[in-house]
Amino acid sequence: MRVFKNYEINVDAILKSLVLLGFAVFFLTSFISGNYLFYVNPRYGLYIVFGAIAMILISVFFLKDIFKVSRRQRPNKLNYLIFLIPLVIAFVIPGGTIEPNSLHSFQMSVEAGAGTGDNEEDTEKNISERKKLREEDIIRDDGTILMNDDSFMYWYEELYINQKRYIGREIEVIGFVFRMDDFNQSEFVPARFMMVCCAADMQPGGFLSRYENASQFADNSWVKVVGTIEQTVFRNQSMPVIIAHTVEQVEKPEMEYVYPF
Secondary structure (H helix, E strand, C coil): CCCCCCCCCCHHHHHHHHHHHHHHHHHHHHHHHCHHHHCECHHHHHHHHHHHHHHHHHHHHHHCCCCCCCCCCCCCHHHHHHHHHHHHHHHHCCCCCCCHHHHHHCCCCCCCCCCCCCCHHHCCCCCCCCCCCCHHHHECCCCCEEECCCCHHHHHHHHHHCCHHHCCCEEEEEEEEECCCCCCCCEEEEEEEECCCEHHHCEEECCEEECCCHHHCCCCCEEEEEEEEEEEEECCEEEEEEEEEEEEECCCCCCCEECCC
């Protein structure tokens, strides 16, 4: 009887395939569940899918070498820990939004994009042509400006650029209570985290608001602010301010982030 020769397993090829398949599974499950939004801007969703598919194809390419053991010096298998450890952590620790109490590491964007709105020629040009929204989704029938999940960035840019255009208009916005060291007891910002590219560039943004009883709302609590838009000077910079008529505590939204692009 002919004895079949035992084949030596190429562990290196197996580990490469497992690492690639592991990351591919993580990327695909994150995309399907929507958890990828905790890490990157939605516009990168398709890139995540394409990247996962590419990893699967490459892993299949490595699998064909399972029984082809290289005669060269074999790499140290411990090197794969560099990839396996973050992969395990990614599966074990669930994704989540940044907690507002970590804001000490950010600088509030109350001055970002501030303008006076003095240049009338640029007024129409600056009405955020990059993001087309239905008027009924951003302005109520009574003329109240709505800063919701979809329109937050639209109004954040528009009100800073064209401040004078909206003085006296009613506005409604939901955000978490954020305060800076130089705010007085009646001042706070109903803020939202803004993600341009990924979690690494996250920063809070919003409008300075003034409310007589603002001190009764704790930092990081979520509130709905209804008030009138006025203009003020903060840190030698002209900017819009919300003179709040009512402030009420609300549940935080399902997705706490907003996306500029």
